[in-house]
Amino acid sequence: MGKPGRGRGGGGRGRGGGGGFKGGKQVIIEPHRHPGVFIARGKEDALVTKNLVPGSEVYGEKRISVENEGEKIEYRVWNPFRSKLAAAIMGGVDAIHMPPGSRVLYLGAASGTTVSHVSDVVGPEGLVYAVEFSHRSGRDLINVAKKRTNIIPIIEDARHPLKYRMLVGMVDTIFADVAQPDQARIVSLNAQHFLKNGGHFVISIKASCIDSTAQPEAVFAAEVKKLQADKLKPQEQLTLEPYERDHAVVVGVFRPPSKKS
Amino acid sequence: MSSWKKAAKANQKTHKERHQPESRKHLGLLEKKKDYKKRAEDYHEKGATLKLLRKRTLDKNPDEFYFHMVNSRVKDGEHHELEKEEEHSVEQIKLMQTQDIKYINMKRTMESRRIEKLQSQLHMTDVVNATPNTHIFFVDEGEEKNFDLAKRLDTHPSLINRKSNRPRLSDLNKITLPTVDEQVVKEATKTKLKTYKELSKRIEREKQLTVVQQKMELKRHLHDAKIMKPKRIRQGTKVSAPVYKFQYMRKK
Numbered sequence: 001m002g003k004p005g006r007g008r009g010g011g012g013r014g015r016g017g018g019g020g021f022k023g024g025k026q027v028i029i030e031p032h033r034h035p036g037v038f039i040a041r042g043k044e045d046a047l048v049t050k051n052l053v054p055g056s057e058v059y060g061e062k063r064i065s066v067e068n069e070g071e072k073i074e075y076r077v078w079n080p081f082r083s084k085l086a087a088a089i090m091g092g093v094d095a096i097h098m099p100p101g102s103r104v105l106y107l108g109a110a111s112g113t114t115v116s117h118v119s120d121v122v123g124p125e126g127l128v129y130a131v132e133f134s135h136r137s138g139r140d141l142i143n144v145a146k147k148r149t150n151i152i153p154i155i156e157d158a159r160h161p162l163k164y165r166m167l168v169g170m171v172d173t174i175f176a177d178v179a180q181p182d183q184a185r186i187v188s189l190n191a192q193h194f195l196k197n198g199g200h201f202v203i204s205i206k207a208s209c210i211d212s213t214a215q216p217e218a219v220f221a222a223e224v225k226k227l228q229a230d231k232l233k234p235q236e237q238l239t240l241e242p243y244e245r246d247h248a249v250v251v252g253v254f255r256p257p258s259k260k261s
Numbered sequence: 262m263s264s265w266k267k268a269a270k271a272n273q274k275t276h277k278e279r280h281q282p283e284s285r286k287h288l289g290l291l292e293k294k295k296d297y298k299k300r301a302e303d304y305h306e307k308g309a310t311l312k313l314l315r316k317r318t319l320d321k322n323p324d325e326f327y328f329h330m331v332n333s334r335v336k337d338g339e340h341h342e343l344e345k346e347e348e349h350s351v352e353q354i355k356l357m358q359t360q361d362i363k364y365i366n367m368k369r370t371m372e373s374r375r376i377e378k379l380q381s382q383l384h385m386t387d388v389v390n391a392t393p394n395t396h397i398f399f400v401d402e403g404e405e406k407n408f409d410l411a412k413r414l415d416t417h418p419s420l421i422n423r424k425s426n427r428p429r430l431s432d433l434n435k436i437t438l439p440t441v442d443e444q445v446v447k448e449a450t451k452t453k454l455k456t457y458k459e460l461s462k463r464i465e466r467e468k469q470l471t472v473v474q475q476k477m478e479l480k481r482h483l484h485d486a487k488i489m490k491p492k493r494i495r496q497g498t499k500v501s502a503p504v505y506k507f508q509y510m511r512k513k
Binding site: 031044240 | 380381383385392393397398399413414416424426427432436441446448450452453457
């Protein structure tokens, strides 16, 4: 008879996260090497970006809300199994050259899942020009751009940069994930049009899309050679295990300023 | 002495085996020891069988019944099964098999969806740090001699193996991590490990279902291919379906 209030309240103890802790406290947000990217640890074990548009998700990804000194910050989970850029970040790439406020030309934007995270990373001051040829995935891309004002969707063939030269200004970085045999040529064409001198490029290479018979390492080396011929100087190359097989990401600089000056 | 015996045998005359003389030919073949042994063994075996059967009839239980008694008849001294009507037609059996395949397929799809969902949140940061990948840095000539990875990455040397996040030296001072309760961290880690365990179990289950599905589908195809027998290339195992080569057939 002694403890009337106890009966129901005791039930909540057993559940994980119950017992007086707020949901978000079980997650620690660790800032990543690359500005704008974070890693959620604790209950989660995930790469996340700070949501540019709090309260809305783009492709059904999970959101993590963390309360920090009274203000609520929302993060979106960035799946490295689906995004080559995320896989490269997890694999320890030196630099992605997409700091907040930078302008990025994104070739092969597809439905805009990775583009939405890049738009999170560059933030409201940055810009993402997202080029996609397919109308079907382009429709999704436009829907993503409706909510995120720093994305400019371009439904055009990346092989013909002249067609969208009126839309795109000079950019700091080109990211390419087009999975085409002539990827190097596509990137160099776009670099010549839009990339500033000393700007950077990040390319994801799928070995089987370039040459399915050759060894992946040979394919990567050949692609790097092609890039070098077009004044795209590679700085690092990284394979994407364990997230992808026979994929590599090459990061480099375009027309670097000479060392003497 | 056995050596003496062996030596004595050397000079011994070898007797050839005698056959039935011409005068006694009407009596048939002359029986030898080995022939007798065969005959005797057969005789004793038959005798034992008769003895066993006699014993069984004596021990017989008059109330004993089993279905084979009514499902078979003796006709002209031969035992015959009674023919029964088939319960399922060929089409029905095929349909049932496809239903089975569809069920397995559905279960597999459910598993893979769940795996995808779990994987979208669990990014295996520890696995990434342990998995070897190739990271190539392109440096100018002459620089490769004193190449220092930590210097190049602008990070602390102790963080080199922490591939998933190697903060820059300049940021290391600035980072302010929130103070956390140890109890909370412990609990959160427990939850995380539990989810990882679930993920690995689901992946295992999905693999099993894939093998089952492939085996069932192959069985169906083999059943259909009546005219040209497909050739088996590799035997099936616990972890993989057998591989058959089917003849190419033009459909139209």
